Amino acid sequence: MDSFHYESVGLPSPSETVGKVITCKAAVAWSPGEPLVIEEIKVDPPQKMEVRIKILYTSICHTDLSAWQGENERQRSFPRILGHEASGVIESVGEEVEDLKRGDHVVPIFTGECGECAYCKSDKTNLCEKFRVNPFRSVMVSDGKTRFSTKEGKPIFHFLNTSTFTEYTVLDSACVVKIDSDAPLKKMTLLSCGVSTGVGAVWNTAKVQSGSTVAIFGLGAVGLAVAEAARGRGASKIIGVDINPNKFIKGKAMGITDFINPKEVVDVRLHQKIREMTGGGGVDYSFECVGNLDVLREAFSSTHDGWGLTVILGIHASPTLFPLHPMELFDGRRIVGTIFGDFKGKSQLPLLAHDCMCGKVNLDEFITHELPFEKINDAFRLLVDGKSLRCLIHL
Numbered sequence: 001m002d003s004f005h006y007e008s009v010g011l012p013s014p015s016e017t018v019g020k021v022i023t024c025k026a027a028v029a030w031s032p033g034e035p036l037v038i039e040e041i042k043v044d045p046p047q048k049m050e051v052r053i054k055i056l057y058t059s060i061c062h063t064d065l066s067a068w069q070g071e072n073e074r075q076r077s078f079p080r081i082l083g084h085e086a087s088g089v090i091e092s093v094g095e096e097v098e099d100l101k102r103g104d105h106v107v108p109i110f111t112g113e114c115g116e117c118a119y120c121k122s123d124k125t126n127l128c129e130k131f132r133v134n135p136f137r138s139v140m141v142s143d144g145k146t147r148f149s150t151k152e153g154k155p156i157f158h159f160l161n162t163s164t165f166t167e168y169t170v171l172d173s174a175c176v177v178k179i180d181s182d183a184p185l186k187k188m189t190l191l192s193c194g195v196s197t198g199v200g201a202v203w204n205t206a207k208v209q210s211g212s213t214v215a216i217f218g219l220g221a222v223g224l225a226v227a228e229a230a231r232g233r234g235a236s237k238i239i240g241v242d243i244n245p246n247k248f249i250k251g252k253a254m255g256i257t258d259f260i261n262p263k264e265v266v267d268v269r270l271h272q273k274i275r276e277m278t279g280g281g282g283v284d285y286s287f288e289c290v291g292n293l294d295v296l297r298e299a300f301s302s303t304h305d306g307w308g309l310t311v312i313l314g315i316h317a318s319p320t321l322f323p324l325h326p327m328e329l330f331d332g333r334r335i336v337g338t339i340f341g342d343f344k345g346k347s348q349l350p351l352l353a354h355d356c357m358c359g360k361v362n363l364d365e366f367i368t369h370e371l372p373f374e375k376i377n378d379a380f381r382l383l384v385d386g387k388s389l390r391c392l393i394h395l
């Protein structure tokens with residue numbers, strides 16, 4: 001029965017690969033902004049507490065774009081295998097891995113959960129002492145080495161604890177979540193980052209209540225996941241803000257009730273417009289899903305004094321600081337950041353997957369394109385041009 005299961009997802013027999021180096025195809029980023037090169041690489045077997053995964057699907061998130069473009073100096077580790085949204089099946093596990101086994105359907109998570117540190121044991125955070133997301137780390141946590149190399153033996157760096165633009169990847173088991181084998185892996189790919197981040201920001205970070213008003217800045221997959229979750233929570237007004245009006249069509253289907261294109265707001269500041277649209281007071285919650293300081297400032301000023309809450313989801317690569325006078329916080333507006341929507345990945349993602357399968361969160365609208373692995377550079381282009389939400393790459 002097991003062998004049939006493996007074959008159905010294209011796993012080679014254990015004697016071919018387990019404990020051995022695998023030669024497979026990967027999309028390697030050699031330098032900032034240059035097209036990824038699909039080439040044969042070597043992937044080492046998983047070490048203690050690590051897992052090697054055969055990736056079946058991966059997609060591209062804005063964070064991959066930023067790293068590929070080398071937006072942040074300290075992130076420039078090349079050659080590198082990018083990618084962090086994916087799904088796949090375990091090919092083999094390293095010593096002492098007890099909660100995962102060959103054949104398990106899994107989703108990688110860029111911010112891990114070891115389950116044992118003070119952070120993992122606390123219900124106040126989803127950060128982990130050892131495996132929390134670190135965009136500047138490009139090697140394995142356990143030994144500071146890479147598990148990828150070129151055919152000539154040159155090391156290839158890792159990305160965000162995951163590196164999914166490859167047929168096989170090695171991760172710490174703390175960054176691998178087992179998903180019910182009945183769940184469609186294709187859609188589960190979205191839970192690796194974007195959708196979980198947006199949904200969790202609403203459910204866990206803001207705890208949006210029924211009847212409340214919401215403004216979402218940036219209507220990519222992350223912002224639209226916020227919309228989908230806010231709609232599910234019964235928000236009465238969901239204002240979507242984006243400079244690309246094409247996003248408005250999709251946004252409507254995902255619960256957005258009002259749209260603003262900032263380019264068309266000329267006579268007043270954006271936050272004044274939003275306050276006007278909410279009876280003068282401002283929204284109860286605003287979500288920044290762009291990664292732009294000016295946008296963040298508008299998002300902050302758009303909320304209602306006394307109780308307004310701004311949640312930061314966008315990644316701000318710029319070293320410029322956020323302009324906020326401390327006295328402004330006496331007006332009762334709060335601001336908070338969220339990583340992975342405050343979900344503890346290993347323990348809570350299976351529940352979110354279940355909620356998605358039951359229809360509590362609709363994942364269908366997020367996959368706007370699908371392409372074979374060879375066309376991964378076209379998928380980057382679609383995101384750069386604002387044409388896709390998520391382009392699913394089939395490996």
Ligand code: APR
Binds near residue numbers: 063217243
């Ligand atoms: N004002 C409003 N919207 C903007 C602005 C702006 N100044 N600049 C860009 N946008 C919009 C884009 O038009 C796009 O629709 O923000 C959206 C960003 O969407 P994507 O590029 O698809 O990014 P996404 O994957 O959703 O990630 C959003 O969250 O996880 C982080 O690193 C990620 O910072 C990124 C953010």
Ligand code: ZN
Binds near residue numbers: 084085
């Ligand atoms: Zn992401």
Ligand code: ZN
Binds near residue numbers: 115117120128130131
């Ligand atoms: Zn931990």
